[in-house]
Amino acid sequence: MAVTGARTFRNFVGGEWVDAAAGQTFESRSPATGELVGVFPKSGADDVDRAVDAAYSAFEEWRLVPAPRRGEILFRFGQLLADHKEDVSQLMTREMGKVIAEARGDVQEAIDMSFYMAGEGRRLFGQTTPSELRDKFNMSVRMPIGVVGVITPWNFPIAIPSWKILPALVCGNTVVFKPANDTPLLGERFVELLVEAGVPAGVVNVVHGYGSDVGDRMVRHPGVPIVTLTGSRETGVAVLKAAAEGLKRVHLELGGKNAIIVMEDADVDLAVEGIVWSAFGTSGQRCTAASRVIAHERVYDEVQSRLVEAAERMRLGPGWEPDTDVGPVINRRALEKIHSYTEIGRDEGARLLTGGEVASGNGLSDGFFYRPTIFGDVEAGMRIAQEEIFGPTTALIRVRDLDEAIRVANGVPYGLSSSIFTRDVNRAFRAMRDLDTGITYVNAGTIGAEVHLPFGGTKETGNGHREAGQAALDVFTEWKSIYVDYSGRLQKAQIDTAT
């Protein structure tokens, strides 16, 4: 494992590495071992204000840099990230805990996004349209918005910043970035590579710290017209409220309570493999994690016993050990929350089939490890089947037919990802139409998004926007419609009837 030593890090403002104004710090520690990873500035409102000033000044020039040139910087960033894929992945395993193969996937997603958004530098398409009047030219163009406040979670500490910062930049915006306080080192590394790729001073700024100080100030700052947040529902509501006074643009990607449906005609081997990967991958700490399995009554028992068997075979350990299947959860608070849901499930009368406990011993006691947990005989309305747990816990629900399966799948406040395992094309198409989620998989688990398609969810998973693909451009630009009249006289739309 690459070891960096527990260095003290700084904010990055206007092209300079600087301490927080108040001189306070916080620590980042490995969730697997408790080892100190780094010490970071605990910033406050003054630090945010300086970063916004720097980003605001840089915007005047950056918006005028031709978009293809901006795209070339992103392309170099993608190449640098590819060169550093292994060391960044090792850092991720150490600071955030996910197993090394998944850490590499996280970095790869950012590489993919870099190249995709670099290409946008030569597209950023608008429209040209006919005019209803003679000698008049109509078009729509994308305009940058200004300083983008970027607030990210810890669970995809390289991929998620890339989904936000790269489209924001190629569109001509500048950025103030607050990485999650559980993964500040990865946020730092992301920006170091952007700077190495040639992003000019002030175009990207990093302010480390907590949501209640740094995040809240970013959202309320009058110089920040748009905020993009990925986080919990609770934080999304707080950010929306704080942004309302300034009528800001707010882009939210929030929680999920994703379901995998297994029909009686499914390939059960494939379904079980998909469920294990979706429920326990990243220790269940994915917004798209499968925390519900909705199985047809004819295959329910088989799915249940196979899943329990698979979960009990999984090896817990630090993510950098090659035979680890399940790494730690992010921190003690998460561990306690996950365990509290085990107790809630028991109290509600669900049957705990396996797991349900903190894992200790065998080198696990210094970290935050929770055994893969499966509840059977879960009723669709139980809290464990309704609320986001964000840990390695999944709930099995028995249904009689596809209608009931879809009703149960849709019967939650969230709408991020869904999946159906079936060999029947008619059922697959019905599920594709009727599952009320932003993403649906057929014969695959609930995870595995690709960067050129829109990513996000319906209902309380967000507020109607999408990340990634072309949809991301709509978040980070304003449309401007332009009319050029070259007739040399005053023509009046809707009034003159030109022929």
Ligand code: NAD
């Ligand atoms: P969180 O809401 O606790 O924190 C997210 C970020 O918001 C952090 O940087 C935090 O410091 C900041 N923050 C907290 N309070 C704030 C406030 N009042 N004002 C401004 N910023 C504030 O979430 P988390 O624990 O880091 O991440 C897990 C959550 O993220 C889960 O709910 C998960 O489903 C969600 N998530 C969603 C997606 C998606 O694309 N839909 C992807 C990944 C994670």
